[in-house]
Amino acid sequence: xxxxxxxxxxxxxxxxxxxxxYDLYKNNAxxxxxxxxxxxxxxxxxxxxxxxxxxxxxxxALKDGKVVGRVGAIINxxxxxxxxxxxxxISRLEFIDxxxxxxxxxxxxxxxxxxxxxxxxxxxxxxxxxxHQALLIEGFxxxxxxxxxxxxxxxLKHMEASGYGKEMDWVEFRLKLEAEIPEKALKLNDMIQRxxxxxxxxxxxxxxxxxxAMKAFHLLNNAFDxxxxxxxxxxxxxxxxxxxxxxxxxxxxxxxxQDKDDNIIGFIISLPSLSKAMQxxxxxxxxxxxxxxxxxxxxxTEVDLLLTGIHPDWQxxxxxAILITELxxxxxxxxxxxxxxxxxxxxxxxxxxxxxxxxxxxxxxxRCFRKMF
Numbered sequence: 001x002x003x004x005x006x007x008x009x010x011x012x013x014x015x016x017x018x019x020x021x022y023d024l025y026k027n028n029a030x031x032x033x034x035x036x037x038x039x040x041x042x043x044x045x046x047x048x049x050x051x052x053x054x055x056x057x058x059x060x061a062l063k064d065g066k067v068v069g070r071v072g073a074i075i076n077x078x079x080x081x082x083x084x085x086x087x088x089x090i091s092r093l094e095f096i097d098x099x100x101x102x103x104x105x106x107x108x109x110x111x112x113x114x115x116x117x118x119x120x121x122x123x124x125x126x127x128x129x130x131x132h133q134a135l136l137i138e139g140f141x142x143x144x145x146x147x148x149x150x151x152x153x154x155x156l157k158h159m160e161a162s163g164y165g166k167e168m169d170w171v172e173f174r175l176k177l178e179a180e181i182p183e184k185a186l187k188l189n190d191m192i193q194r195x196x197x198x199x200x201x202x203x204x205x206x207x208x209x210x211x212x213a214m215k216a217f218h219l220l221n222n223a224f225d226x227x228x229x230x231x232x233x234x235x236x237x238x239x240x241x242x243x244x245x246x247x248x249x250x251x252x253x254x255x256x257x258q259d260k261d262d263n264i265i266g267f268i269i270s271l272p273s274l275s276k277a278m279q280x281x282x283x284x285x286x287x288x289x290x291x292x293x294x295x296x297x298x299x300x301t302e303v304d305l306l307l308t309g310i311h312p313d314w315q316x317x318x319x320x321a322i323l324i325t326e327l328x329x330x331x332x333x334x335x336x337x338x339x340x341x342x343x344x345x346x347x348x349x350x351x352x353x354x355x356x357x358x359x360x361x362x363x364x365x366x367r368c369f370r371k372m373f
Contacts (some may be wrong), residue, residue, distance in 0.1 A: 001064045003104040008058040014043050017058055020070050021094050022283060024152075030143050031150045032275045036283040038244060042131065043072075049236040050127035053078050055116065058092070059108050061101050069095030069102065073109040074127055075116055079231040088113035090123030090369075092132055094151075095158070102158040110373070120372035122167050124149075129230045130241045134170050134343060135159065139364030145304035145340045146274045148172065149366060156367075164369035168228050170343030172364035173355045177337055181328055189325040192318040197260040200326050203251035212256060213242045216267045216309070223309035228345050229368065245306075248274065250297045252334075255326045257319050265311040266319040268327055272300030273340065302338045303331055308351075320354065 008014050018039045025031035041047040043058060054076050061069035072091035080086055090109055095102045113121050126132040136144075136151040144150045192198065203209045217238040224230045233241075250272055257266040277296035281289030310319050331339070339358075343366050344351045 003068070003101050004062045005104055005108045006060045006062060008043075008060060011040075011044075013060065014040060014058065016060060016067055017043065017070050017092075020060070020067050023067070024094055024096065025150075028150075030140065032144055032146055032278050033281075033283045034146075034278070035281075035285065035289075037285075042127070048127065049234075049240050050131075052236075053234075054127050056091075056127070057112055059105065061095065061105050063098075063101065068098065069105050071095075071105040071109050073112050073121070074125070075113070075118065076127065076231060079229070082231055086117060086119040087370075088116065088118045088121045089125040090121050091126055093124050093135070093155075095155075097152070097154045097158075099158060099161055103162055106162045106164075110371070114373060118373075120370060122368060122370040125229055125368060128233055128237065128241075129224065129227070130233075133229065134366035134368050137169075137365050137367050139172070142174070142363050143275050144172075144364070145306075145342060146271070146278055147304060147306050147342045148340075148364070159369050162371070164371045166367055167370035168368045169346045170366040170368075171346055171352065171362050172343050172366070173341045173360050173362050175339040175341070175355060176359040177328065177331060177339060178359075179332070181325060181332065185321070185325055188318070189322050192322055196317065198265075198319070198322065199258045199262075200322060201256040201258060202326075203254055206246065206249065206251055209246075209249070209251050209254060212264065213246065214238060215264050216256065216269075217242065219264050219267060219311060220307065220309045222312060223315075227348075248293065248297070250300075252330050253300075253303060253327065255323050257322055259314075265314045266323055267307070267309050268305070268323040269307040270303050270305050270327060270339075272297050272334075272336075273302040273304050275304075300331075300334050300336055302340065303336050304340045304342070306342060315350075324354075 008017050018036050022033060045051040054074050056072060056074045058072040060067050071093045074089040074091050095105060110121055124135050134149060135155055136149055137156050140153050221232040253270040255268050256264055259265050274293055274296050277292040280292040341355060
């Protein structure tokens with residue numbers, strides 16, 4: 001039977017779009033399912049403020065009446081203006097191992113992009129850098145963090161068969177922590193704080209974090225501005241992500257650094273690994289999803305590093321070392337032995353070289369592809 005491409009025009013279509021990866025990765029030991037409700041909200045104009053700055057369309061592929069793939073296409077207008085390009089983003093691409101299916105999906109997204117006046121496509125990328133991005137091409141036998149992606153090994157050959165080439169790679173590391181922080185690192189931490197009159201902000205409750213949330217994300221806008229695929233987000237969009245992720249943070253694993261005038265100049269947001277808990281939750285908080293998540297938050301054995309941001313004026317002053325040292329104190333108190341980083345752009349040598357100071361493996365690689373018309 002031929003492949004039929006169906007645009008998502010109803011809530012029922014979007015629910016099928018969200019459901020497909022659950023069927024594709026059923027019984028896969030490494031895929032970490034997102035929360036279905038969060039995924040659905042991200043695809044709807046009424047609940048995702050990114051639609052104010054983006055055009056988007058989503059499609060399903062059907063064969064013999066069964067969903068066998070999905071794809072989205074997004075035009076982030078501010079990003080194109082910033083870069084002086086006319087590109088659409090391939091997004092949320094998933095498919096069975098059938099070249100007819102993958103080609104039909106990609107050609108549909110490309111045709112839509114051409115109709116919108118675009119000169120090419122790239123991705124997988126999401127609405128923003130805090131959305132789904134990149135395709136896993138190495139590390140299929142490692143479970144990802146909740147902020148990363150998992151794909152099946154055959155995806156790469158399908159992308160190449162459709163004429164897509166590499167644009168940018170992200171790499172991820174798994175670190176083994178020492179039982180104690182070296183005395184040299186502790187002394188350096190104290191020296192930097194005294195030299196610049198800096199203050200570390202610690203949290204015990206989410207209520208204590210709340211007044212700092214938007215300020216930290218404003219810093220993110222500045223700290224990430226020059227990174228690949230990034231575009232600054234307005235307060236409505238930042239609040240969307242704060243609301244999405246805030247409730248699952250363990251406050252003890254979030255650290256801020258302020259200057260002498262109480263301006264936030266750096267932050268690190270980490271999270272006890274929820275990957276296995278999310279697998280048990282199977283995309284739903286009820287009836288037992290919350291229990292698995294809360295247990296993982298209270299009794300961490302591994303930690304995921306989600307976001308680190310340093311103000312551009314402070315990026316060579318040791319602020320990142322302060323944040324890591326203060327976070328490691330908490331991790332050691334909880335008996336955490338391993339840390340998973342999220343993807344770092346392969347050209348970000350400073351960040352990559354920092355993690356190489358630890359006992360580590362570079363175990364995952366993800367790729368953004370590009371195809372010009």
